[in-house]
Amino acid sequence: MSPQPPSSIEIEYAERCDREHARVCGDTRPPGLRQRLASWRDERMVRQALKVAGEPGLVLDLACGSGRFWPVLAEHVNRVILASDNSQDMLDHARTHHPASLLKRVKTFQGSAFSISLSANAVDCIFCLELFRHVPSSEGRLALLREFHRVSRDTVIVSVNSRTCVDDEFRQAGFKVLHHQEFMPGSSLWRVYVLRKRG
Numbered sequence: 001m002s003p004q005p006p007s008s009i010e011i012e013y014a015e016r017c018d019r020e021h022a023r024v025c026g027d028t029r030p031p032g033l034r035q036r037l038a039s040w041r042d043e044r045m046v047r048q049a050l051k052v053a054g055e056p057g058l059v060l061d062l063a064c065g066s067g068r069f070w071p072v073l074a075e076h077v078n079r080v081i082l083a084s085d086n087s088q089d090m091l092d093h094a095r096t097h098h099p100a101s102l103l104k105r106v107k108t109f110q111g112s113a114f115s116i117s118l119s120a121n122a123v124d125c126i127f128c129l130e131l132f133r134h135v136p137s138s139e140g141r142l143a144l145l146r147e148f149h150r151v152s153r154d155t156v157i158v159s160v161n162s163r164t165c166v167d168d169e170f171r172q173a174g175f176k177v178l179h180h181q182e183f184m185p186g187s188s189l190w191r192v193y194v195l196r197k198r199g
Contacts (some may be wrong), residue, residue: 002124032113044156045097045181045192046129047070052179053155055123058085062111062113063131067094067106074105081106084116085180114143121153132158133190138169145173149197166193174198 050056054055055076061069064083073081084148085091088110095103111117112176113131126148135141156175160166162182175195183189 015107020033022035029175034147039162041183043069043072045183047075047128048181049157049179049194050076050125053086053125053157055079056155057080058124060118060123060126062126062128063115064094065090065130066097069129070098070102070106071129072093074102079105082118083093083108084111086110086111086112106180114147116147116151118151122151123127124153125155125157126152126155129157129159133164142173143165145169145175152197154197157192158195159192161190 003122030148030188050059050073057076057078061067061081062072064070064073064081064085067083070081071081073079081107083091083094085094085108091108091110094108098106109117113128128144128148132141132144135144145156148158155178168178173198176198178196179192180193182191182192
């Protein structure tokens with residue numbers, strides 16, 4: 001199956017990520033305390049979400065970018081990681097950011113998160129931490145969630161801006177909420193949800 005062209009949402013998101021990634025790669029200074037704390041918190045939230053999801057064995061990292069979370073996903077020694085992004089250039093670049101021992105565990109492919117080139121129930125868990133919270137419309141989020149429902153046989157991990165009401169969208173797409181956590185307790189930044197397919 002040939003990859004679907006990226007949606008306008010994915011193109012806009014990819015351009016933002018490319019700019020941010022270029023800025024980070026061009027900055028040779030070590031990360032500051034705030035950046036290190038935010039990164040530590042992100043990784044802690046991902047570990048907790050994976051634990052709630054039952055430590056899935058086959059995970060699809062969607063809109064994976066430079067593979068920022070691959071080291072955390074790979075901490076479970078038996079986990080197989082599939083990773084997809086609409087930019088082949090970003091996938092190629094991601095392979096320069098990680099050691100060979102990690103890259104052996106990651107199978108990458110180009111494609112759109114709105115039309116995943118995998119069969120129904122192909123993976124245990126879909127992990128879409130960044131793209132989902134940048135989708136501005138309910139219709140766009142529902143389209144993603146319905147595609148996630150098709151491809152995941154069990155769970156989905158997404159992040160959402162804290163001001164966005166999504167519980168009804170999760171329900172409409174056939175999911176129930178297993179768990180959610182805020183980036184920082186009481187913060188208005190964003191939340192991570194672990195969803196499970198109903199029925």
